[in-house]
Amino acid sequence: MSARGIGLAGFWMLAATTALARDANGLLDRIVTPNSGVPALALDGGNFEAACRDRASLALVSGDIRVVLDCAWRAEGGLQKALCSIPPGTEPGMYALEGGGDVNTRAVFVYRSFPGTYAVAHLTDPHVGSNAHTRPAAAILGDIVAHANASGAAFVAVTGDLTEHGTAEEFKEFIGAMEACDLPSFVTPGTNDRGTAGDRVYEQFFGPPEYAFRFGEDGYLAFDTSRTAPTDDLGPEAGIIERLRRDIKSARWQAGLTYRYTPAMGMRAQLALFVDTPLDFLLFGSLHRENATDEVIIPWGHTLALTGPAALDGGLRYIDVKPGRPFPRATEIVAPVE
Amino acid sequence: MATKPLCYNPPMLASILIAALAAAPGGQIAYTAGLDPDRRQVRVLDLASGESRAVGPGQRDGAPRWSRHGLWLAFETATPGGQGIYLVRGDGSSGGLLPHASPWNESPAWSADGTRIAYSAGSGPGRGIVVVDLDTRIETRWGGAPTEPDPLRPTGMLLPAWLPDGALQRLVEPLGMDKETSAKLLGNSGETKVPAVLAIGIAGPPGTFTTDIHAVTLHGALPFPDSILPSKGRYEEWNVAPSPRGNGIAFESNDGGDRDIFVLGPRGVYDISNHRAADWNPVWSNGGSWLAFESLRGGRRGIYRVHNETDRVMPVAASGSCENWAPSWSPDDSWIAFVSDRSGEPNLYAVNLEDGQTVALAAQPSLAEFAPAWRPSGAGE
Numbered sequence: 001m002s003a004r005g006i007g008l009a010g011f012w013m014l015a016a017t018t019a020l021a022r023d024a025n026g027l028l029d030r031i032v033t034p035n036s037g038v039p040a041l042a043l044d045g046g047n048f049e050a051a052c053r054d055r056a057s058l059a060l061v062s063g064d065i066r067v068v069l070d071c072a073w074r075a076e077g078g079l080q081k082a083l084c085s086i087p088p089g090t091e092p093g094m095y096a097l098e099g100g101g102d103v104n105t106r107a108v109f110v111y112r113s114f115p116g117t118y119a120v121a122h123l124t125d126p127h128v129g130s131n132a133h134t135r136p137a138a139a140i141l142g143d144i145v146a147h148a149n150a151s152g153a154a155f156v157a158v159t160g161d162l163t164e165h166g167t168a169e170e171f172k173e174f175i176g177a178m179e180a181c182d183l184p185s186f187v188t189p190g191t192n193d194r195g196t197a198g199d200r201v202y203e204q205f206f207g208p209p210e211y212a213f214r215f216g217e218d219g220y221l222a223f224d225t226s227r228t229a230p231t232d233d234l235g236p237e238a239g240i241i242e243r244l245r246r247d248i249k250s251a252r253w254q255a256g257l258t259y260r261y262t263p264a265m266g267m268r269a270q271l272a273l274f275v276d277t278p279l280d281f282l283l284f285g286s287l288h289r290e291n292a293t294d295e296v297i298i299p300w301g302h303t304l305a306l307t308g309p310a311a312l313d314g315g316l317r318y319i320d321v322k323p324g325r326p327f328p329r330a331t332e333i334v335a336p337v338e
Numbered sequence: 339m340a341t342k343p344l345c346y347n348p349p350m351l352a353s354i355l356i357a358a359l360a361a362a363p364g365g366q367i368a369y370t371a372g373l374d375p376d377r378r379q380v381r382v383l384d385l386a387s388g389e390s391r392a393v394g395p396g397q398r399d400g401a402p403r404w405s406r407h408g409l410w411l412a413f414e415t416a417t418p419g420g421q422g423i424y425l426v427r428g429d430g431s432s433g434g435l436l437p438h439a440s441p442w443n444e445s446p447a448w449s450a451d452g453t454r455i456a457y458s459a460g461s462g463p464g465r466g467i468v469v470v471d472l473d474t475r476i477e478t479r480w481g482g483a484p485t486e487p488d489p490l491r492p493t494g495m496l497l498p499a500w501l502p503d504g505a506l507q508r509l510v511e512p513l514g515m516d517k518e519t520s521a522k523l524l525g526n527s528g529e530t531k532v533p534a535v536l537a538i539g540i541a542g543p544p545g546t547f548t549t550d551i552h553a554v555t556l557h558g559a560l561p562f563p564d565s566i567l568p569s570k571g572r573y574e575e576w577n578v579a580p581s582p583r584g585n586g587i588a589f590e591s592n593d594g595g596d597r598d599i600f601v602l603g604p605r606g607v608y609d610i611s612n613h614r615a616a617d618w619n620p621v622w623s624n625g626g627s628w629l630a631f632e633s634l635r636g637g638r639r640g641i642y643r644v645h646n647e648t649d650r651v652m653p654v655a656a657s658g659s660c661e662n663w664a665p666s667w668s669p670d671d672s673w674i675a676f677v678s679d680r681s682g683e684p685n686l687y688a689v690n691l692e693d694g695q696t697v698a699l700a701a702q703p704s705l706a707e708f709a710p711a712w713r714p715s716g717a718g719e
Binding site for chain 1: 400574
């Protein structure tokens with residue numbers, strides 16, 4: 001089934017059971033992942049992994065539909081992790097994940113099959129909370145989300161600077177704006193999202209910034225460039241990136257998502273991502289403009305680096321992913337800013 | 339020797355293990371603590387008392403390195419305009435930043451006699467190896483000056499590691515240096531033991547960067563030739579580690595595809611870790627017989643050791659459900675301290691290599707702990 005077909009079926013429009021996801025402040029509660037910024041994509045009859053603070057009976061919920069999941073639990077890294085089996089025949093669409101009184105909206109997307117050719121809506125730097133323009137940044141983001149919904153794209157990648165100051169209020173506003181998104185949306189933090197260093201506000205809303213997912217034949221690896229620099233070989237990040245890189249090694253296209261590339265990022269991460277087995281392409285943010293095709297962004301290997309305009313300025317860019325090569329379309333300005 | 343799976347020990351066994359640990363020579367471990375990288379601080383854990391003392395300024399402190407005799411610690415720390423090398427006695431009684439010409443300085447490495455520290459200084463293309471004399475506190479830039487434009491000259495030099503005295507001269511033949519080439523490194527002073535470090539040089543125009551091991555002296559810097567690697571081609575080396583006993587030089591390379599640990603030793607150059615999963619961060623035992631390293635071969639980041647002569651690989655701290663990293667040998671090579679996130683946060687642990695039993699060392703389990711460095715046992719400098 002194509003992404004457009006799913007859109008026409010209108011199944012994505014089914015609302016979750018509750019508008020208020022997470023806890024009353026929008027923070028992740030019992031269920032850490034998947035969530036609305038790090039959703040799970042799975043076939044009906046397939047499975048996905050959930051990370052929770054406590055074990056609970058988990059279910060997929062969409063409107064009147066409730067699918068109780070069969071979960072195999074294990075303790076890992078201070079969390080309870082569940083391999084959740086989706087019953088065959090589960091209707092494709094967007095689901096909330098519910099368990100133990102907690103609900104993560106837009107957390108699980110069920111497919112009958114994944115298309116081999118599809119588009120990614122690359123939306124970056126929305127800077128929710130910014131006063132750069134007359135219109136609020138969240139309203140501009142809302143227009144862009146509506147454009148992505150209508151585009152038939154397979155999913156949205158938001159590569160950093162989700163917020164202007166990294167405050168809990170701004171993250172909550174960002175999540176609120178993204179609730180209108182019918183597509184899976186994957187986020188990574190940017191420098192603005194880090195607010196006061198070390199406060200982990202981003203993690204409280206989306207969980208660990210390093211994760212990998214597959215969309216059909218293709219693999220994507222999200223990471224936080226800034227966490228690779230001071231902690232290279234010191235903290236766990238370098239090892240996690242190595243592991244995630246290996247996890248998507250067999251994918252047709254192997255892509256990265258982050259807010260920017262810098263030669264100053266940790267060498268261990270650079271070796272894993274761009275040297276030993278270079279990613280095919282990297283979607284990144286920060287530049288607030290489309291990069292030229294001959295612009296050398298990554299000085300190693302052959303990773304194609306792609307970025308686009310800031311969502312704050314009303315733009316986004318679609319990347320066509322298909323056999324042969326990923327093809328970036330021209331920037332589109334789709335939302336007025338004044 | 340049996341290696342048992344990692345586990346939490348019952349309290350009585352733990353107390354026995356801790357007593358054995360405290361009795362090990364050099365019963366202190368330096369490490370960094372703190373979840374917030376900007377406030378990460380070097381501390382020293384006393385294994386006998388279990389007490390931990392802050393010795394660093396707590397400004398993004400980096401991995402601590404002991405001087406050979408365990409009297410001083412060196413590590414990088416944030417400064418108002420960049421990053422400097424901080425020197426402090428292990429008991430925290432005196433310390434301070436070294437004076438630097440460059441605002442950015444990282445990766446300090448002690449000379450064997452404890453009188454000098456080499457580090458990487460500068461940023462961008464100007465990053466090179468600087469050596470400070472600790473008596474005079476005078477910095478000297480090593481590597482010589484470029485005499486003519488050379489596209490292969492490294493645009494940056496990183497991660498210095500001291501060669502044992504006289505080791506450079508022994509490398510002249512294996513590295514295929516002719517008289518003229520060796521003179522660039524050894525100078526014309528007639529010294530028989532020219533001090534030298536190995537470092538990683540980043541070379542090439544943008545888009546085609548590569549990394550190579552370089553031998554660096556006051557007089558010059560020369561890359562190890564590609565021919566020392568088992569396969570033809572261009573590969574990226576990293577993390578070079580000369581054995582403290584002078585019986586080999588370990589390094590990482592992606593020769594063969596995945597990252598592996600190679601050793602340049604009496605047998606030539608060989609892939610000592612040889613596995614399809616990535617292996618990295620070689621750390622020699624003090625006796626020079628073993629290399630500890632990190633690997634993904636168990637599915638998660640784990641610690642293994644390999645014997646330098648038999649190539650026998652043994653797991654040290656590996657688990658399918660958590661990450662284990664940053665090995666540091668005890669002075670008598672009977673223990674390895676490391677970091678594990680098995681409890682959710684990164685904390686310090688140590689494993690006894692005789693029986694495989696593991697003991698938690700966390701002084702403050704709620705604080706993230708990183709980069710353990712076991713204090714050498716030796717006379718004062």
